[in-house]
Amino acid sequence: MKKKQLNIGLVGLGVVGSSVAKILKNNQNLIAARAGCNIVIKKAAIKNIAKAREGFDFPITNNVKEVLEDKDIDIIVELAGGVEEAFNIAQQALKKSKAFVTANKAMLAYHRYELEQIAGNLPIGFEASVAGGIPIIKALRDGLGANHILSIYGIINGTCNYILTKMKNEGVEYQEVLKEAQKLGYAENDPSFDVEGFDCVHKLLILASIAYGINAKPEEVLTQGITEITQEDITFAKEFGYHLKLLGIAKKNGEEVELRVHPTFLPQDAMIGKVDGVMNAISVVGDNVGETLYYGAGAGGDATASAVISDIIEIARTKSSPMLGFKNSIDKDLHLKPFLQISSAYYLRILVLDKPGVLAQIATILGEEGISINTCLQSPSKLKNHSTLLLSTHTCTESKIRNALEKIHNLEVTQDKPVMIRIEKP
Amino acid sequence: MKKKQLNIGLVGLGVVGSSVAKILKNNQNLIAARAGCNIVIKKAAIKNIAKAREGFDFPITNNVKEVLEDKDIDIIVELAGGVEEAFNIAQQALKKSKAFVTANKAMLAYHRYELEQIAGNLPIGFEASVAGGIPIIKALRDGLGANHILSIYGIINGTCNYILTKMKNEGVEYQEVLKEAQKLGYAENDPSFDVEGFDCVHKLLILASIAYGINAKPEEVLTQGITEITQEDITFAKEFGYHLKLLGIAKKNGEEVELRVHPTFLPQDAMIGKVDGVMNAISVVGDNVGETLYYGAGAGGDATASAVISDIIEIARTKSSPMLGFKNSIDKDLHLKPFLQISSAYYLRILVLDKPGVLAQIATILGEEGISINTCLQSPSKLKNHSTLLLSTHTCTESKIRNALEKIHNLEVTQDKPVMIRIEKP
Numbered sequence: 001m002k003k004k005q006l007n008i009g010l011v012g013l014g015v016v017g018s019s020v021a022k023i024l025k026n027n028q029n030l031i032a033a034r035a036g037c038n039i040v041i042k043k044a045a046i047k048n049i050a051k052a053r054e055g056f057d058f059p060i061t062n063n064v065k066e067v068l069e070d071k072d073i074d075i076i077v078e079l080a081g082g083v084e085e086a087f088n089i090a091q092q093a094l095k096k097s098k099a100f101v102t103a104n105k106a107m108l109a110y111h112r113y114e115l116e117q118i119a120g121n122l123p124i125g126f127e128a129s130v131a132g133g134i135p136i137i138k139a140l141r142d143g144l145g146a147n148h149i150l151s152i153y154g155i156i157n158g159t160c161n162y163i164l165t166k167m168k169n170e171g172v173e174y175q176e177v178l179k180e181a182q183k184l185g186y187a188e189n190d191p192s193f194d195v196e197g198f199d200c201v202h203k204l205l206i207l208a209s210i211a212y213g214i215n216a217k218p219e220e221v222l223t224q225g226i227t228e229i230t231q232e233d234i235t236f237a238k239e240f241g242y243h244l245k246l247l248g249i250a251k252k253n254g255e256e257v258e259l260r261v262h263p264t265f266l267p268q269d270a271m272i273g274k275v276d277g278v279m280n281a282i283s284v285v286g287d288n289v290g291e292t293l294y295y296g297a298g299a300g301g302d303a304t305a306s307a308v309i310s311d312i313i314e315i316a317r318t319k320s321s322p323m324l325g326f327k328n329s330i331d332k333d334l335h336l337k338p339f340l341q342i343s344s345a346y347y348l349r350i351l352v353l354d355k356p357g358v359l360a361q362i363a364t365i366l367g368e369e370g371i372s373i374n375t376c377l378q379s380p381s382k383l384k385n386h387s388t389l390l391l392s393t394h395t396c397t398e399s400k401i402r403n404a405l406e407k408i409h410n411l412e413v414t415q416d417k418p419v420m421i422r423i424e425k426p
Numbered sequence: 427m428k429k430k431q432l433n434i435g436l437v438g439l440g441v442v443g444s445s446v447a448k449i450l451k452n453n454q455n456l457i458a459a460r461a462g463c464n465i466v467i468k469k470a471a472i473k474n475i476a477k478a479r480e481g482f483d484f485p486i487t488n489n490v491k492e493v494l495e496d497k498d499i500d501i502i503v504e505l506a507g508g509v510e511e512a513f514n515i516a517q518q519a520l521k522k523s524k525a526f527v528t529a530n531k532a533m534l535a536y537h538r539y540e541l542e543q544i545a546g547n548l549p550i551g552f553e554a555s556v557a558g559g560i561p562i563i564k565a566l567r568d569g570l571g572a573n574h575i576l577s578i579y580g581i582i583n584g585t586c587n588y589i590l591t592k593m594k595n596e597g598v599e600y601q602e603v604l605k606e607a608q609k610l611g612y613a614e615n616d617p618s619f620d621v622e623g624f625d626c627v628h629k630l631l632i633l634a635s636i637a638y639g640i641n642a643k644p645e646e647v648l649t650q651g652i653t654e655i656t657q658e659d660i661t662f663a664k665e666f667g668y669h670l671k672l673l674g675i676a677k678k679n680g681e682e683v684e685l686r687v688h689p690t691f692l693p694q695d696a697m698i699g700k701v702d703g704v705m706n707a708i709s710v711v712g713d714n715v716g717e718t719l720y721y722g723a724g725a726g727g728d729a730t731a732s733a734v735i736s737d738i739i740e741i742a743r744t745k746s747s748p749m750l751g752f753k754n755s756i757d758k759d760l761h762l763k764p765f766l767q768i769s770s771a772y773y774l775r776i777l778v779l780d781k782p783g784v785l786a787q788i789a790t791i792l793g794e795e796g797i798s799i800n801t802c803l804q805s806p807s808k809l810k811n812h813s814t815l816l817l818s819t820h821t822c823t824e825s826k827i828r829n830a831l832e833k834i835h836n837l838e839v840t841q842d843k844p845v846m847i848r849i850e851k852p
Binding site for chain 2: 019023027030031033034035127132133134135138139142143144145146147148213271274275279286287288289290291292293294295296297300302303305306307308309310313314
């Protein structure tokens with residue numbers, strides 16, 4: 001696209017869309033110098049025209065077709081959200097030979113491979129779909145192209161990282177921190193999409209596609225959120241030298257790729273464990289480059305818009321990188337490891353009655369499953385006549401620990417569903 | 427370059443060159459899938475053919491012309507080093523319409539703008555010239571294109587970071603750690619290029635060109651190495667909550683850009699201060715994206731080769747990004763801030779005779795220059811009848827602190843050249 005001006009059609013003009021418009025205006029000269037042409041919003045479409053804010057210098061319509069069918073528009077930038085709706089917009093844009101840029105991780109989690117196929121040689125940008133302003137898509141796809149990716153560890157949900165950081169620093173329980181995060185706008189009124197790990201899963205799938213070319217679905221990813229974390233777990237982390245983080249993890253073992261999202265204990269000297277507050281970071285280990293890590297704001301209008309515009313500049317520069325990083329498919333396709341076969345070390349928190357022989361019963365079950373204990377800490381519970389057992393294990397499979405946990409849960413002395421958190425040493 | 431095979435001519439086959447050859451072979455299928463074509467080393471040139479290692483499956487010559495003039499070679503990869511010699515090779519490669527990839531930071535520190543001009547539309551890659559395997563050039567040039575860069579803080583010399591980390595962790599003095607670093611191969615026999623900050627300067631100039639389009643020379647950069655750091659400075663850092671790092675700093679204030687390389691105290695919660703050992707990291711603050719940080723191995727054959735190959739893949743994918751990130755020049759060129767006008771907070775270590783009125787004399791000098799004191803710590807020196815004064819100041823200009831230091835140095839009670847370290851709060 002060697003033109004003097006590139007025309008954008010915006011679909012959606014919420015927080016991110018408004019930031020895109022603002023930055024394209026404020027940094028107009030800089031962006032034109034970097035892109036080699038002027039970048040101008042020709043028209044925007046929003047659902048409810050009555051809600052349109054003022055102060056934009058381009059026409060706004062509530063008929064998305066007006067944008068999609070405008071022959072002068074070169075790139076459709078989709079920032080409206082929704083899965084099927086957004087996929088439909090993408091298809092229409094590509095059918096009209098327009099480039100397509102999106103920040104929509106949910107749509108990509110389900111439709112990224114269809115999209116790549118439909119696109120053909122038309123450029124598709126989605127830098128903003130993972131970790132906001134951090135250019136992790138470009139880093140993985142372009143910067144680390146010489147490497148087999150051995151692992152990805154990502155703090156890719158700012159809400160969860162904020163909550164876990166507050167729990168660590170202030171010693172307060174999950175529910176209390178959640179309320180505060182909701183007040184500050186760091187968590188939604190219905191926080192489940194974030195705190196149950198689903199948002200993380202969407203982003204992890206996008207990263208895994210670029211790293212491994214693997215086409216997995218959200219439902220296939222081992223997923224555990226942070227809602228069961230308590231101060232006891234934080235205490236354990238401090239006691240044994242760990243940081244506790246919600247991670248999205250992708251790992252390659254031979255021809256298998258494992259994908260998982262769960263709270264994770266990390267050694268205190270692991271760089272990614274040092275990332276606190278709402279910040280995001282992704283640690284990528286390549287077979288040649290070793291570990292690289294990318295850190296920054298994972299959300300927010302301006303940071304996300306920064307990523308959206310980087311895609312627009314890339315398109316303006318006539319780049320035709322393949323959307324998911326592979327120009328041809330690799331010889332042998334990797335396949336997803338069934339998650340019951342994934343191995344990890346585990347931490348267990350078990351509420352038991354305080355009576356003789358309890359530890360022996362639990363240790364016996366673990367022994368029967370071939371799981372060996374690494375550390376053990378028993379302390380009186382706040383509940384009368386109850387104890388809390390904090391155990392950590394050596395490495396075993398997900399399947400074994402699940403069997404053991406079920407047996408432990410069924411013990412008469414066990415007073416609540418045991419909580420399990422994975423321990424990783426990147 | 428849409429071909430089924432892309433032929434590389436290697437100039438230099440030392441540590442990095444050998445790694446490039448090894449990785450292109452080992453990861454052949456992966457790299458071909460990412461690049462869209464096979465990438466093959468057609469020929470390599472080295473200076474001393476007698477030193478050629480065995481086991482390469484391509485011809486090796488000691489006549490660089492054979493490589494430069496081979497019509498089948500598409501890309502010249504220069505990994506031989508030297509400034510004018512390498513620049514000459516680049517010129518010849520471009521004259522023959524070959525793309526050019528280099529890891530040579532010294533050559534770029536002097537000739538990057540000439541090179542960009544000579545190149546025209548031919549691709550030039552230099553990802554490996556700064557921070558080894560970290561894809562910081564692509565991040566700055568492509569990922570953050572929508573942003574005015576407000577500042578860059580870089581730990582871009584692994585040798586210095588290793589030495590400072592050891593000094594902090596083990597309480598030993600500079601000379602002792604240097605010797606150990608030399609034994610381990612982390613420092614050269616003549617370490618001055620690293621420890622005096624010159625290596626950092628070269629890399630900083632490359633980053634500053636991409637961020638600001640500024641054409642400064644190494645001699646114009648405020649430069650201070652780490653050779654004067656002692657355990658007293660480390661103690662100060664611990665006492666007042668700082669990390670001590672050698673940083674390359676680029677900052678924009680209005681129409682001025684400041685460039686500097688010096689040991690720097692950083693608040694303990696600054697992410698970049700947490701980067702220890704031989705690792706590198708670059709923190710970049712953009713006006714929209716906020717802070718992003720890039721972390722990884724800054725040296726080593728395989729990590730550097732990973733960056734070299736990422737450039738080759740980019741070229742194979744027919745990308746024509748402008749070498750230094752701007753397709754057109756921006757309206758108004760930024761200019762370099764004279765370094766005497768740069769402002770900072772300062773830490774001073776002054777060895778004085780232990781007698782009445784000494785602190786008053788020094789405080790008076792600082793007062794006369796309009797410099798206000800923030801913290802002050804006086805303790806007996808190891809030398810009999812001597813004291814060490816550790817002072818930190820509020821912000822003032824380089825010019826003022828230099829005047830004050832000269833006056834303090836000339837005091838009769840001052841027993842050695844005072845040491846000054848800058849304090850930054852990113």
